[in-house]
Amino acid sequence: MTYDAGAQMLEIAGTVFTLRDVGPSDCTAVLGLHRRVFGSTVDAAWFDWKYRHGGGEAVGLWQGNELVAHCGGTPRTVLHHGRPARDLQIGDVMVAPEWRGVLRRRGPFYHVSERLYSSRLGPGKDFFAAFGFPNERHLRLAVKMGLSWDSGPVEALSWSGTGALPRPGWSWRAETLAVDHPEFDRRVTHAWSAMQQEAGRYSMGVRDAAYLRWRFAMRPDQAYRFVQLRRPWQRLPCGVVVLGPTVAAPNYLQWLDWVGPLALLPMACTLARLEAARSGSAGLTTWASPAVALRLADTGVTQRSVAAVLGVPKASDMTEEQVQHLDWWLMAGDTDFL
Incomplete structure (x- = not known):
């Protein structure tokens, strides 16, 4: 978090606020607001993982010494139809409960x-585009x-x-792949x-070893597992499945990601379901953009619902028409919170 364009004084509903970038010294304030808004238990190690090691960017709104609103994001290399771009994945959008009713335009x-969007996104800025996973109500407000x-x-x-x-x-082996x-x-x-x-037709986040280490292995508040899918006659795996903690209700194992040939995604689903059964879970769950859901259409999905809506800030270096023609490849691990 090195960007600094100076503080700005604002008046909202008769109250004076300070709008400025969030820095490492604001860790305690960010954690406090996060716990109030999301009911989380995040701590300084989580803040370091995301905003120090992950290079996170954030803007905060302050009433005196109290942080009352926050919008952040973490850098993510995304292949947009084969062309790499430095994007910003939006997250930690928070407003203190007592200020949520101020839904006026400003x-x-x-x-x-x-x-955050105007200072970071677009031509000549640090990031080409941004994307996030708000719920339907919050995206309607942003639109x-x-x-x-x-x-x-x-x-x-x-x-x-x-x-x-x-x-x-018999021709497949599923084996734990330890990060060490x-x-x-x-x-x-x-x-x-x-x-x-096969990434050329999609907007797909890079899933190399450095990304998997940061996103899953380094995260301090969650425990993830890597399972490799391998042919018995081959040393190197065909792909790697990332599994997360069990969702408390309804006791489903989380399938976070797949790294490997897209044609093997149904086989990866079979592997993940078997791992869910071995762990004593009642089933398996994941998130899927339309492109991913299409590849999983014949895998026996028993339930589906809208989990989130993909939002792309207008400050991104794309037109609305270009945005609507992006074919996103997204799974649960593409979020910053699952």
């Missing part, structure tokens, strides 16, 4: 979001305020039950290279 939510475009739904897909699961057969394995980077690189060959 309220706290608007000011923190607009400043109404002229901040973002609606780039379509992201679904929650679930596979319930552990009986009569499909079997991968001496060949972890090489094996992930091999899987990502195969996936990248």
